[in-house]
Amino acid sequence: MRDMTEQPGGGTAIQERVEDQRLGQEPWVCIVWNDPVNTMQYVTYVFQTYFGFTKEKATRLMLEVHNEGRSAVAMGTKDEMERDVTAMQAYGLWATLEPAA
């Protein structure tokens, strides 16, 4: 990601797991990947606005994407993750889905 604003130094990324094994379905995750075009400010805003994350959590996930190359930003049923990946791609983020490890 492009750092076009001043950012605090890289914090420790903490994986947050959302409970979701409704209906006995295997959980899936929505992954957002680092890319050289989307700005840090934009990615943080998208996480805040779409997932309703606090600025702190959105920033932490954004930094995880930036520093680790990817971050699992949501967990749920496959249908739910298809919906989230579609939304992320509509915002232009590079998002994929996969079964939760």
Place this chain on the structure above:
Amino acid sequence: MRSEFVRDSEGGITWCCLPFEVGLLESMVTQLVELVDAPAWSEDPLERWVNEREAKPLDREDPAVGRLFPDASSDADEAAEFRRLMEAELRLQKAADAEVVLTALEPARGESEPEVAIPLSEQHAWLRTLNAIRLVLAARLGIEDEEDAELVDGLDPEDERTPVADVYHWVGYVQALLLDAITG
């Protein structure tokens, strides 16, 4: 005189921009609409389904298309399944966002002191569209990693990519200003 986004007390934003910016953005958004080439929208689900089936497939050889509609999985079958379920919707969404921007720009065309109204309900469509244009231009400039991006930031003025890089930087600047106005 410079471009400026002004937010009112209701959250609506007015873009006080330069005359050239209206035409340039219109041109960029129009190219985006052509690239996305979305199936025609219809209120009738059956008609919509037919439109989606008859839509021209995306040209996935084009890196810009690849960046706007990335594979949703490293597993080829999963990626194909996602495309089958979601691609038409994504194309429609991107086209609808672009249409919001074009409609907002139209009254400002030809004005010497253009003012573009961006109500609260349309601000995400604007952000998504500006971002899509950045992604397309980045693909045209061959930006694949951070190193490429830095290279494009420091191109020689004589470089043949400089005109495109200038537009890429301008769209990034406009998007950052809008985001500042939204979050400020």
